Amino acid sequence: MAELTFTDKMIEAIKAKRSILNVGLDPQMKFMPPHLIKWAMNTWGTTKKRNGKEVQILTNEGVGRLYWRFNQEIIRAIEPFAISVKPQIAFYEAYGYWGFWAFEETIKYAEGKGLLRITDAKRGDGGDTAQAYADGHLGEVSFPILRDGTLEFESTPSSIKADALTIHAWIGDSCVSPFVAAAKKYGTGIFVVAKTSFNPDSKVEQTATLTGGPMWRTLAAMVEEWGRDTEGKYGYRNVGVVMGATKPDDAPEMKAILPKAWKLIPGYGAQGGGADGAVVVINDDGFGGVVNSSRAVIAAWLKGQFQCEPEKFAKAAALAAEFSRDDLNAALKRAGKMNW
Amino acid sequence: MAELTFTDKMIEAIKAKRSILNVGLDPQMKFMPPHLIKWAMNTWGTTKKRNGKEVQILTNEGVGRLYWRFNQEIIRAIEPFAISVKPQIAFYEAYGYWGFWAFEETIKYAEGKGLLRITDAKRGDGGDTAQAYADGHLGEVSFPILRDGTLEFESTPSSIKADALTIHAWIGDSCVSPFVAAAKKYGTGIFVVAKTSFNPDSKVEQTATLTGGPMWRTLAAMVEEWGRDTEGKYGYRNVGVVMGATKPDDAPEMKAILPKAWKLIPGYGAQGGGADGAVVVINDDGFGGVVNSSRAVIAAWLKGQFQCEPEKFAKAAALAAEFSRDDLNAALKRAGKMNW
Numbered sequence: 001m002a003e004l005t006f007t008d009k010m011i012e013a014i015k016a017k018r019s020i021l022n023v024g025l026d027p028q029m030k031f032m033p034p035h036l037i038k039w040a041m042n043t044w045g046t047t048k049k050r051n052g053k054e055v056q057i058l059t060n061e062g063v064g065r066l067y068w069r070f071n072q073e074i075i076r077a078i079e080p081f082a083i084s085v086k087p088q089i090a091f092y093e094a095y096g097y098w099g100f101w102a103f104e105e106t107i108k109y110a111e112g113k114g115l116l117r118i119t120d121a122k123r124g125d126g127g128d129t130a131q132a133y134a135d136g137h138l139g140e141v142s143f144p145i146l147r148d149g150t151l152e153f154e155s156t157p158s159s160i161k162a163d164a165l166t167i168h169a170w171i172g173d174s175c176v177s178p179f180v181a182a183a184k185k186y187g188t189g190i191f192v193v194a195k196t197s198f199n200p201d202s203k204v205e206q207t208a209t210l211t212g213g214p215m216w217r218t219l220a221a222m223v224e225e226w227g228r229d230t231e232g233k234y235g236y237r238n239v240g241v242v243m244g245a246t247k248p249d250d251a252p253e254m255k256a257i258l259p260k261a262w263k264l265i266p267g268y269g270a271q272g273g274g275a276d277g278a279v280v281v282i283n284d285d286g287f288g289g290v291v292n293s294s295r296a297v298i299a300a301w302l303k304g305q306f307q308c309e310p311e312k313f314a315k316a317a318a319l320a321a322e323f324s325r326d327d328l329n330a331a332l333k334r335a336g337k338m339n340w
Numbered sequence: 341m342a343e344l345t346f347t348d349k350m351i352e353a354i355k356a357k358r359s360i361l362n363v364g365l366d367p368q369m370k371f372m373p374p375h376l377i378k379w380a381m382n383t384w385g386t387t388k389k390r391n392g393k394e395v396q397i398l399t400n401e402g403v404g405r406l407y408w409r410f411n412q413e414i415i416r417a418i419e420p421f422a423i424s425v426k427p428q429i430a431f432y433e434a435y436g437y438w439g440f441w442a443f444e445e446t447i448k449y450a451e452g453k454g455l456l457r458i459t460d461a462k463r464g465d466g467g468d469t470a471q472a473y474a475d476g477h478l479g480e481v482s483f484p485i486l487r488d489g490t491l492e493f494e495s496t497p498s499s500i501k502a503d504a505l506t507i508h509a510w511i512g513d514s515c516v517s518p519f520v521a522a523a524k525k526y527g528t529g530i531f532v533v534a535k536t537s538f539n540p541d542s543k544v545e546q547t548a549t550l551t552g553g554p555m556w557r558t559l560a561a562m563v564e565e566w567g568r569d570t571e572g573k574y575g576y577r578n579v580g581v582v583m584g585a586t587k588p589d590d591a592p593e594m595k596a597i598l599p600k601a602w603k604l605i606p607g608y609g610a611q612g613g614g615a616d617g618a619v620v621v622i623n624d625d626g627f628g629g630v631v632n633s634s635r636a637v638i639a640a641w642l643k644g645q646f647q648c649e650p651e652k653f654a655k656a657a658a659l660a661a662e663f664s665r666d667d668l669n670a671a672l673k674r675a676g677k678m679n680w
Contacts, residue, residue, distance in 0.1 A: 028468070029482040034491050037484045045486070050494075056486040060499055063483070090469045093433075093440070094476030096499035100433070100440040124508055124533075125462050128368070129430045136434025142369040143403070144377045146385070146396040151374050154390075159400055159436035168464055170510050170533065193464075193510065215555070 005232030006163050006189030007240075007262050009116055011287055013083035015340050019325040020282070020332070022118065022264075023078045023317075024294025025106060026088040027067040031299040033310030040066040064098030067091075070313075071106045074298050075113055077314040081321035084116035084163070086264075086292055104160050117162040118264065118290075122193055124168025126175045134178035137165045138188040164189030166242055166264065169219060176226055183230045183238040191264040192223050194241040194254070216250075220257040227261050236287060237261045243281050245273030245291065251280040255288075263289035269296035269324065275331035286332055286340045293324050345572030346503050346529030347580075347602050349456055351627055353423035355680050359665040360622070360672070362458065362604075363418045363657075364634025365446060366428040367407040371639040373650030380406040404438030407431075410653075411446045414638050415453055417654040421661035424456035424503070426604075426632055444500050457502040458604065458630075462533055464508025466515040474518035477505045478528040504529030506582055506604065509559060516566055523570045523578040531604040532563050534581040534594070556590075560597040567601050576627060577601045583621050585613030585631065591620040595628075603629035609636035609664065615671035626672055626679045633664050 004012070014020055037058070044062030047054050058066070075085065085106075092103035110117050123133040135141050140155035169176050169192045179190045194216050220241065227239035240262035243254050247267075254263075263281050267273040268291045278291045300306040300320035301313035308316050332338040344352070354360055377398070384402030387394050398406070415425065425446075432443035450457050463473040475481050480495035509516050509532045519530045534556050560581065567579035580602035583594050587607075594603075603621050607613040608631050618631045640646040640660035641653035648656050672678040 026468070028472070029484065029493065032484075037491060038486070041484065041486055050485070050487070053487070057494065057496075058484050088465075088469055088472075090463070090465060090472040090476070093500070094472045094481050094498060096444045096476075097437045097441040099476075101437040104436045120465075122465050122508075123430070123462070124464070125428075125430060125460075128366070129428055132368070132428075132430040132434045136430070136436075136439075141434050144369065144372075144381065144398050145390070146378070146381055147390070147393070151377060153369065154397065156397075158434060160433070168462070168508050168510055170508055 005187030005230075006116070006238050007236035008187075008232035008234055009163065010083065010262065010290060011234045011236065013116060014287065017080070017083055018329065018340075019081055019083055020279075020289065020291050020328055021082045021321060021325045022084045022086050022290045022292045023074070023082045023297050023321060024086045024088060024120070024266075024292050025071055025074065025298065026091050026294045027070055027102075027298070028091055029063075031295070031302065032066060032070060033301065033313045035311055036066060036070055040069070060095050060098040063095045064102040067095075067099065067102040068105050071102065072109060073314040074317050075106075075110055075115065077318035078297060078321040079113050079115060081318070081325045082115065084118055084290060085110045086118040086120045086294075088120045088294070107160055107162055116164070118164040118166070118189070118191070119160070119162040120166050122166045122168055124170055124175070130175045131178040133165075133167075134182045136160060137162055138179065138182040138190075139186055162188075164191060166191045166193060168193050169222065173222070180226050180230065180239055187232065187238060189238045189240060189262060191240045191242045191262070192219065192226075194219050194223065194243060217253070217257065220254055223261060224258055227258075231260065234287070235260060240264060242266065243289070245278035248273075248277035248280040255281055255283070259283070260288070265289050265291045268328075269293035275327045276334065279328060279331045279335055279337065282332065282335075282337055284337055284339065286337045291328055293320075297321050297324065345527030345570075346456070346578050347576035348527075348572035348574055349503065350423065350602065350630060351574045351576065353456060354627065357420070357423055358669065358680075359421055359423055360619075360629065360631050360668050361422045361661060361665045362424045362426050362630045362632045363414070363422045363637050363661060364426045364428060364460070364606075364632050365411055365414065365638065366431050366634045367410055367442075367638070368431055369403075371635065371642065372406060372410060373641065373653045375651055376406055376410055379409070400435050400438040403435045404442040407435075407439065408442040408445050411442065412449060413654040414657050415446075415450055415455065417658035418637060418661040419453050419455060421658070421665045422455065424458055424630055425450045426458040426460045426634075428460045428634070447500055447502055456504070458504045458506070458529070458531070459500070459502040460506045462506045462508050464510055464515070470515045471518040473505075473507075474522045476500060477502055478519065478522040478530075479526055502528075504531060506531045506533060508533050509562065513562070520566050520570065520579055527572065527578060529578045529580060529602060531580045531582045531602070532559065532566075534559050534563065534583060557593070557597065560594055563601060564598055567598075571600065574627070575600060580604060582606065583629075585618035588613075588617035588620040595621055595623070599623070600628070605629050605631045608668075609633035615667045616674065619668060619671045619675055619677065622672065622675075622677055624677055624679065626677045631668055633660075637661050637664065
C-alpha cells in the first residue's frame, strides 16, 4: 500500500484547507463564456456553408482546447477553497478523443495544483474489462519494451491515473475486485454507486425491496465487505460509496453500515440539497466524506448570487467555491462536527 | 425516427450475410502480434534508461496507432462473416486520449466497411450526464458557430456516434430516458445490462430476490416499459438487453418478458457458452439477437484450433469468425430457427 492512501490525503487536505468541498468539473457548451469560445474559434475554427452563407464552426479539437482552457482557469480559481476536483467524464468523451484529451490534461493539471482527483466515470463491467478500467483509471497499463532486440512488457502508471474513481457494482462481486485490488495496491479510492442524488425516480433500482430490505442497504453491506483491509493510516477506508445529499434521511443508516467508508456526496448546490443535509453523513470527527458542487461553482457566472459578465467567470467560480466551503463548514459547526 | 432503425439494419444484415455473429474488438497488449508491435515501435517508440541500459518503449500514441492498425486488419478479415463489431471501450480509454483516438477511428472505419457498431461502454449516470453520454455515443453534440459575428450553436452528429450502446439502468428511470429518446429520435439501439455472462458471482446484484422475484426480472419488465414505441419497420424494438449466453436456462423467461427487444448475447466462445445455449434467446423467426465473440476471434492466433504464427493473425481471425458464424447457424438450424 502507498505511504498515504486516498483517504489519508483527503484528511490531510481537509485539515490544511479547512474545507470538505469538491468541485465537479463538468464542462458543457452552454457554460462556456463567449470570449473563450471566440478565442478558441480564432485558432481551431473552420469555415462551413450554412444556407449558402459562410459561417465559422468550432472543430472537435477546438472544443477540447476550449474545455481545457476553461478548466485551467476554474482550477486556479477554486484551488484555495476545494480539496479535490471531480471531472465527469461524460462531458469530455461526448467530443471524442479531443474531449478525452481535455480530460487527460485536466487530470494532470489538477495534480500539479495539489488537488485530489476523483474521476466520475461510474464504470462497471466484468472480468478483464473491469481490470482494464481499474488499470487505466487507478493503476498501471502495459507497454511493450525492446531490450537488445528482445520484446518485453512493462507496467507504467496510466496517463489518466486519478486518486479515486466512481464505479457501478451491479454486475458482480468479482467485477468489483480489480478496483478493490487497486485500492489495496496503490491506496487509490473507489466510490460504489449506492444512493445517488437522482433518486426521485429510482424507486425500483435503488430502493427495490429485497427480502432483507431496500437494495441499497444490501449493496452497502457488500461495500463493507469489499472495503476490508483498505484502511489508510487515519483508519478510513478507500472503498467508499456515492451517497446523495438529497436523501439525508437515509444517511444515519448508511453511516451505521459503513462507518469508516469514505462518502462522495453529490446533490449539494444546484441539485437542491442543502449544507445541513449534506453533512449528515459526515462523522463526528468531521471526516468521512467530501461534498460535491459542480455547476453552482463552474457556471456561477450564468445565474444566482455570483452572476456576472462572462469575462469574470473564474472570479465567480472562486466566490461560489468560497461560499460553498463556508456554507458547509457552518453546517458542520451547527452539527458539532467541526472537530479538525 | 430514422428510415431504418438499428434492429432493422440488424435484420437486413442477418439476411444478407446469413450470420448472427458480432465480433468484439477488445484489444489488449497481450493479444498484439510482435511484428505489429515492432512496426509501431519503429515510428512511435521512445528511448528510456532501465537499469542503466537504453531500451525502446512504446508511447501512448504508439499504443493507439498499434490498436488501430490491429483493428483495421481484424475488421477487414472478419467483415464477410460478422454483421457487427462491438468495441469494448475500457481497453481503449486505459491508454488515455490516444487509446480513445483508436476507438474513434475504429468506429468510423467499421461503418465504412458496412458493419454495424455496438459500443460496449455500459454507461450509466443521471440527468445531464446521461444526456451527455446519449448525445456522444448515439446522437448529436453542440458546436458553437459564428454567423456574421454572432455566436450561435448547432447540433452535429458526434464523432463517436455508433449504432447502439450498452448501458446500466441502476440509477433510475429518468436516467435511462435520454437513451430511450435517442432510440426514438435516431433509431439507434440500446442494450440494458440485465444478465451478463459474468454471473457466477452476481448472486446478490443480478439475482437478488425482490418481493416479486429476482432483480433481473424486475429490470426486464422495466425494459419492456422503456422500449414502447421504439419498434423498427420489422417490429423489433431498439431498446434491448444484454443477456449472457452462459445462462440459457433463464432465456425462455427473458424472452417471454421481452419478446421483441433485441438481445446482445455475450459469453459465447472464450467465456465457455456453447452455440446451442447462445441461440435459446433467439426467436423462432431467427431474429431477435446478436451473439458476441471477442477474444476467440481477435486473439485466435494465440491458442486453440486456429493458432498460427503471429504474422497470420488476421487470417486466424477470419477462420475463427467463419467457424463461429457456421457454429451458430448450425445451432439455429437444430433449434428450428433458421427461418431467414
